[in-house]
Amino acid sequence: MPRLILFTIDLCAVALLVFGLYFPRYRRRDLVVAYLGVNIGVLAVASALSSSDVGAGLGLGMALFGVLSIIRLRSTELDQHEVAYYFCALALGILGALGTTSAWLNGGLMALIVAVMFLADHRRLFRGYRHQVLVLDSAFTDRAALVSHLERLLRARVHTVFVQRLDLVNETTVVDVRYAVTEPESASEPASGSAAGLAAGAGVRR
Incomplete structure (x- = not known):
């Protein structure tokens, strides 16, 4: 599977995560921009580093450090479920950029992330x-x-x-x-x- 197709899967997955799950449930427009920006930013950085002489592990470490800094130094309060969406957007970007293993496996893991968030954050789960x-x-x-x-x-x-x-x-x-x-x-x-x-x-x- 070409890398371009994996990029497309990532864009579809993050769009489903943000516009299909998060925004209809919580209606926070500012975090829509944050989740999309984190995903696309990590996708771009990890893709560039994975094809260069710089180790991909260094790039992923920098991306994780950046996201953790954003969450730690945030100016507005975030609930735990919103932090979970942050890390899901981050994970989708990493999986979309790194096709070193099976590309089909990466696509399946993206689908798994979205499915788990759909079930774990469903309104009917522990609604009382x-x-x-x-x-x-x-x-x-x-x-x-x-x-x-x-x-x-x-x-x-x-x-x-x-x-x-x-x-x-x-x-x-x-x-x-x-x-x-x-x-x-x-x-x-x-x-x-x-x-x-x-x-x-x-x-x-x-």
């Missing part, structure tokens, strides 16, 4: 599970009482709760809570948990 950081207007020193209060507040089953800050003077508790709603169809909107928290005197921080 939520994660929020809550600021409670009471100081809870007893873990059982805290869990009971959170379950009443969120109307859900709390699986894990981490106390990030306990202020006994101002009587506030900041908690990181992972929970599962008992009725996913009626609590599918993330804002519902925020409304419940405000009504009960708690501020919700995303």
